[in-house]
Amino acid sequence: MVTELYKTFDAQFELDLIDEIAEVGKFVEVSAGEILMDIGNYIKSMPLLLSGAIKVLREDEEGDELLLYYLEQGETCSVTMACCMGHTKSEIRAIAETDSMIVMVPVQKMEEWMAKYKGWRNYVFESYHNRLNELLNTVDSIAFKNLDQRLVDYLKKKVEVNNDNRIRNTHQEIAYDLHTSRVVVSRLLKKLEKMKKLALHRNYIRVLDL
Structure with a gap:
């Protein structure tokens, strides 16, 4: 899995940052259909997807679900990131769409890396931008299609x-x-x-x- 980490983020992250992720991150393999995080749970670490695909869902008051977006290789969930940084409960459910490999990053390291590594800052901002666009596409799809x-x-x-x-x-x-x-x-x-x-x-x- 460490090899996958270097392959996935070599072009985005500084080598020292990848070394730190490999050192403090928890590598996890999940099977298709497995719930990675659920609504109402506190999140203490953030997932970086090394391979596979994750679907992110929202639930209404009746318990009905709506697919928001998919995460693919090299991506992370900005909603999860916001929950981590704000120490709030998750408002989404993340389920493995396919067998996947993930590295879980401790929340305290996320804050430290924002100040320490330009590659990490760019990654975080790009993740927020991409997820916002996907959420807007979901809203547009429901409203206009x-x-x-x-x-x-x-x-x-x-x-x-x-x-x-x-x-x-x-x-x-x-x-x-x-x-x-x-x-x-x-x-x-x-x-x-x-x-x-x-x-x-x-x-x-x-x-x-x-």
Whole structure:
């Protein structure tokens, strides 16, 4: 995992910073579907993603979820970062989309590195910028796009982060992510199948031409 750390951040971080991350960070392997952090938990360390993909979700008062964005190699969650720095409870749920490797950085080191390393400062600011843009895209998608287009965008992103055109989520799981009903998702998937955009199989969806 240390090798993955150097490969992932060699272009972004100073060598001394990578050495410090390797020394104080906790390396963790997680399996697809595993919850990394949950709503209401206090966060004492921040994840840096070395490989794989993580999906970040928000929950409403009824317990229904909405997919906010994915984290991919070399990225971190700025919402988690804000909770760490502010010593507040998490307002998001992070679940491994695929088998992933992560290094967890202690919160006290995050503050120290802000003053010590330009590479870390740039990384933090860029992470906030990227996540804000993704959150705005999510808001725009809900406000301005119909569910047909949101579903297509969702399926495209799933193919991208998993590097596989077979989507193994159930219709209900897709409905949870899009904050809608299983019946609506099933109807729209059937519509896309008739348009030859995808093929519905017993245990997976094969994306053909979205």
